Amino acid sequence: MSEVEVVAPFLAAAVRTATPLALAALGEVLVERAGLINIGLEGAILAGAFGALVGATTAGVAAGYAGAILAGLVVAALFATCVVLLRADQIITGTALTLMSVGVTGTLYRAIYGSSGAALSLPTSAPLPIPGLSSIPVIGAALFAQPPVTYVVYLLAPVLAWWLGRTHAGLALRAIGERPEAAEAAGIAVNRMRVLAVLAGGALGGLAGGTLVLAQAGTFAENMSAGRGFIAIAIVVLGRWRPMGVALAALLFGAASALQFAFQAMGWGAPYQLFLAIPYLLTLAALGGAVGRARAPAALGKPLSRPVNRS
Amino acid sequence: MHGATVYNAPRHAAAPTPMSVFRSLAFATLLVAATLLATALLLAIGGYDVRLALAALWTGSVGSWYSLTSATLVRAIPLMLSGGAIAVAFRAGVFNIGAEGQLLAGAAVAAAVALGLPSFGMATLLLALVVGAAGGAAWASIAALLRARFGVLEVISTIMLNFVALSAVSYLVRGPLQEPTHAYPQTSSIASAVRLIQIPGAGRLHVGLVLALGVLGAAGWIMRHTAVGFRLLAVGESASASASAGQIDVGAVTMRAFLVSGALAGLAGAVEVQGVTFALYENISPGYGYTAIAVALLAGLDPWRVIVSALLFAALEAGAGAMQRDAGVPSTLVSVVEALLILAAVTAQALRLRRSDAPAAELPAPVVVRAS
Numbered sequence: 105m106s107e108v109e110v111v112a113p114f115l116a117a118a119v120r121t122a123t124p125l126a127l128a129a130l131g132e133v134l135v136e137r138a139g140l141i142n143i144g145l146e147g148a149i150l151a152g153a154f155g156a157l158v159g160a161t162t163a164g165v166a167a168g169y170a171g172a173i174l175a176g177l178v179v180a181a182l183f184a185t186c187v188v189l190l191r192a193d194q195i196i197t198g199t200a201l202t203l204m205s206v207g208v209t210g211t212l213y214r215a216i217y218g219s220s221g222a223a224l225s226l227p228t229s230a231p232l233p234i235p236g237l238s239s240i241p242v243i244g245a246a247l248f249a250q251p252p253v254t255y256v257v258y259l260l261a262p263v264l265a266w267w268l269g270r271t272h273a274g275l276a277l278r279a280i281g282e283r284p285e286a287a288e289a290a291g292i293a294v295n296r297m298r299v300l301a302v303l304a305g306g307a308l309g310g311l312a313g314g315t316l317v318l319a320q321a322g323t324f325a326e327n328m329s330a331g332r333g334f335i336a337i338a339i340v341v342l343g344r345w346r347p348m349g350v351a352l353a354a355l356l357f358g359a360a361s362a363l364q365f366a367f368q369a370m371g372w373g374a375p376y377q378l379f380l381a382i383p384y385l386l387t388l389a390a391l392g393g394a395v396g397r398a399r400a401p402a403a404l405g406k407p408l409s410r411p412v413n414r415s
Numbered sequence: 416m417h418g419a420t421v422y423n424a425p426r427h428a429a430a431p432t433p434m435s436v437f438r439s440l441a442f443a444t445l446l447v448a449a450t451l452l453a454t455a456l457l458l459a460i461g462g463y464d465v466r467l468a469l470a471a472l473w474t475g476s477v478g479s480w481y482s483l484t485s486a487t488l489v490r491a492i493p494l495m496l497s498g499g500a501i502a503v504a505f506r507a508g509v510f511n512i513g514a515e516g517q518l519l520a521g522a523a524v525a526a527a528v529a530l531g532l533p534s535f536g537m538a539t540l541l542l543a544l545v546v547g548a549a550g551g552a553a554w555a556s557i558a559a560l561l562r563a564r565f566g567v568l569e570v571i572s573t574i575m576l577n578f579v580a581l582s583a584v585s586y587l588v589r590g591p592l593q594e595p596t597h598a599y600p601q602t603s604s605i606a607s608a609v610r611l612i613q614i615p616g617a618g619r620l621h622v623g624l625v626l627a628l629g630v631l632g633a634a635g636w637i638m639r640h641t642a643v644g645f646r647l648l649a650v651g652e653s654a655s656a657s658a659s660a661g662q663i664d665v666g667a668v669t670m671r672a673f674l675v676s677g678a679l680a681g682l683a684g685a686v687e688v689q690g691v692t693f694a695l696y697e698n699i700s701p702g703y704g705y706t707a708i709a710v711a712l713l714a715g716l717d718p719w720r721v722i723v724s725a726l727l728f729a730a731l732e733a734g735a736g737a738m739q740r741d742a743g744v745p746s747t748l749v750s751v752v753e754a755l756l757i758l759a760a761v762t763a764q765a766l767r768l769r770r771s772d773a774p775a776a777e778l779p780a781p782v783v784v785r786a787s
Binding site: 143182186190191192193195196197199200201203204206207208210211213214215326330331334335337338341375377378380381384385387388391392393 | 564572576589712755761
């Protein structure tokens, strides 16, 4: 087998695997820059996958993506209600919401599509090659002959970087993540922005789940998020809370996951369970290596203080 | 490290007073009532026959001697031990979400010892239990070291380790530990001499129940009445205050809590192999390590109350199978009930803190624990 025959599919698989991770992680960047940590991201992705299933079986691929975003928003709204408005603990709320997503999607899936959970075949979004760019040798097809949702990531990462770094609203969001009290004193509506950040994160998490169903698997399976929400949170750390860094970190993870296909193609004789464990092992290694040097938003994960104007 | 609102410990006197007995009974009653209400509500929303489903839930969990002993109590054992694991960790401000992986690690090494060593009966049985606990602690130590050395959020690392443990077990039961005919992805059955004996007249129920009750009883006693327990709670409430005012080695206490937590979860895995499955395979745990989080949180992270909530969740999950069979209700509904109970508990806690006008000293102040 020639090198091109291995490298090009490997790159394509890397980008494909990275897409949902990048979407979810970019959403979590907004949440964490606002000083919150949403462990319920895993639940939003799973809910998004189920929303995509419902939408796509009802009215096609576009409705599938809409359903995915909507489902992610529902999970995010619950998180925002408990954490921002009621000031419940973030980690525990996020854990509970993930558990709830597993239960709700599993229950609805079995109730609507039969208790055997027979695999459904869904319409998927076909790759949309970009004329010109997609014919670049080796990398062209990998980067520019992907489903449209991948191009959303290409646009979203620089736009978010610009928004966070160059706009008043982005500055306000970062201020909330560093010093919520100071931000409030400066007249920023802390709670409102945090709710919006969580909702945006949930929408992107839902879209990530939709991508799994509509651009990759073509079907829904219980628990199909398989820890991607937690990997996305690790990617945020690895990308140092910066959108462009996070997009690159997601690509690195995509590449690591795609290694299993490449190794299989090359006939590498290691147990396949090792390849299955690679993304998780890489997450551990990345966290161990990255955390010491990166600086998290100062208020990240801290219990929310009483808003000055309310108590 | 990001801390959580630390739960309000029931600070009872040593001897059970009428008040404390009353409180515990009230706790159990409230828990059962809330669970039944939430289940009934979800069933009604789903358009199921509520009466039929609840009847099936009852029959499948506590309605007969067989279901009580062989379904509910057998399931309660791993839930008690892993629920205790979560309680110990969370109490010290360690968010160990990895009980599932530690349970699998414990089950794997216990199975390896029980199968690999020549059987000396009781000695091998005990050795396998101890090694299982050590295996769980060793698995937890990876996340503990990552936290201590690099400040890695253990919520993430322990979940990653859960997936790795599952892959490792999958490899073991298809590779080095596979049964001799290589037909099934599981180990051979362990010898009867290294199995935990079954309680006569109680179906599949084994003496692991006594072990679990003993371990949780001791854990609760240690937390209430010893300096070790005091240091654990102090670090969980406020790491900085413990370090400066209490001269407590926060790092050491945190590390020990993490390891003890892993050991309890590992013990749960070993007990499951030696008392129930008698072999290692991939699906040895139907998510006990995850349910344990709900068990511990509902118990307010108190080991004694973990016994009550573990029994409740075991009954719920035992009954879920019957609900699916008899009333067509998906058994995953139980996860929704569990999640609702956790959300209700954590929100009630937050609201109580918010409304309370008690002086700060009496409030279990929400404190952020920072890893050094």
